[in-house]
Amino acid sequence: MRIHLNHLNMIYPTGKQALKDISLMLESPSLIGLVGPNGAGKSTLMKLLVAGLLPTGGEITVDGVPLPKYEKTLKGKLGYLPQDFGLYDELTIWEFLDYMAALKGIRDSGKAIERAIAATGLEEKKKARIRTLSGGQRQRVGIAQALLGEPEFLIFDEPTVGLDPEERIRFRNFFSQTAQDKLVLLSTHIIEDVQSVCDRLIVIDRGKILFTGRPEELILRARGHVGVLLEQAGDGKESALHIISRVNxxxxxxxxGVAEVLPQEARSVEPTLEDAYLYLITQEGKTQ
Structure with a gap:
């Protein structure tokens, strides 16, 4: 599957411009991380990809076909977990997934449901009513419904929210395995989630693409711009850095912290992906 976003713009009726001249190519198989601050335009971009919104400028094509003409076909190949996904509390997990399978027109839904339940580790809870589930278990139900029918294109919006560290590691590995033969778009603000599994990273802020490429390429950009120094009472030297963390x-x-030019007192250190992401965002903020 090949999805081409060509000079997309999105302006809401309120006048807010959520996306500004976005051009991207998304191809399978790959696992792509979409990161950016709150309000950066991530959710708007995903809604456009699933035809939940129409752009006010530009176009999206799927395998060369304009999305409005391909929408029905795309729905059959798509698995989507939006950030605000509603569940029916009085249904059991199995009943809910059976309902979602019917909406998707999945044949032999029983086998599809069993596969989704097994993939998300919900076997022991499949007869439990959704209202009895913990936050992490509810999130897993949302992931399970996206997996129904083994779609070719999967979009997950903040999929590890509410999951404990062990569950997050499990699902990061699962997303990586799933992307071996599919196109997976993982939107998150948890940099650790994309650092360990994504082969491509897209950074968006204020509706614009700031970076697209491999995570290590972004890290290279930040080399020489990440440093550490001791905080001394009253001298203010650390204020020259955009502080990321303080450790006793x-x-x-x-x-x-990060800075375009590190203060003399700072010792340069090798950047992490989180350092590089924050350096990119802070430098872009200074140009606005």
Whole structure:
């Protein structure tokens, strides 16, 4: 599957411009991480990809066909977990997934439901009513419904919210395995989730694409712009950095931050993907 976004713009009736001249190519198989601050335009972009919204400018094509003409076919190949996904509390997990399978027109729904339940580790809870589930279990039900029918294109919006660390690791591995023969778009603000599994990263802020490429390419951009120094009371030298973290040590409070030019007192360190992401966002903010 090949999805081409060509000079997309999205302006809401309120006048807010959510996306500004977005051009991207998404191809399977791949696992793509979509990251950006709250309000960056991630959710709007995903709604356009599933034809939940129509752009006010530009177009989306799927395998060369304009999305409005391909929409019915795409729905049969799509699995989508939006950030605000509603569940029917009085249904059991099995009943809910059976209902979702019927909406998707899935034949032999029993086998499809069993596969989705097994993939999300819900076997022991499949007869439980959704209202009895924990937040993490409810999130897994949302992931399970997206997996029904083994879709070719999967979109997950903040899929690991509410999951404990062990569950997050499990699902990161699952997403990686799933992307071996599918196109998977993973939208999240948890940089750790994309650092470990995504082969491509898209950074968006204020409706614009700031970066698209491999995670290590973004890390290289930040090399020489990440440093640490001890916080000294009253000297204010650490204010030259955009502080990422403060850690108590035997010598004092160690500040880690990013800057276009590191202060002399700072010791340069190898950036992480989170460092590189924050460096990109802060530098872009200074140009606005």
């Amino acid at each position: 040590t035997a010598e004092g409070v160690l500040c880690r």
